[in-house]
Amino acid sequence: MVKNEHNIDSDSFTIYHQNICGLKSKIDELISSMLPTPPHILCFSEHHLKYIELDQINVEGFTLCTAYCRQTMQKGGVCIFAQNGLKCSKIDVNKYCKDQDTEICMLNFNTTSFRLHIMVVYRAPTGDFNYFLNRLDDSIKSIYKTNLNLILCGDINIDYLLENDRKKQLDSMLQTHNLTAIVQKRSDFNKCTIWL
16 A cells, blocks of 8 residues: 555545536535545546636635636536645646547646556547547557556446447557456436446
């Protein structure tokens, strides 16, 4: 078990992901649902905000570390918040992003004893899947090392409950980076899709 400056060990480090579908109006409810023990990292897809709006969001006890906001379209977007005082740095992956097709942000959490990259991705249901797959692969390659610890979370709008070509293609690409999808059940009970 490894501890860093904030008494976080690698076994108890927690990351929370939510496809929030509009962050601005849900902050209070979100924070109260995480008490009394909030996670160390908050990851959101579909925050629906522009950069200027996202900078004004106050998530008590957290700092906005990195984000992607849509440039020409509305809604969408991904962001990562970290507990105040955690040493994190943004990894610039904007060159891999395209509204609706591939929306990505990435964070490096680094201590003297463990290093972790956290990536949040979003692909709209109408987004170009092949473009998404290629840009996601390129973004992972840009930071990939054999000892890299990478957690990828988000909403990619692929039905993981059924065998299908898109699932096979994504799994194959992830395996080239020693990554495995771990979601094995539906995460949106109103739809028949599941997200990685």
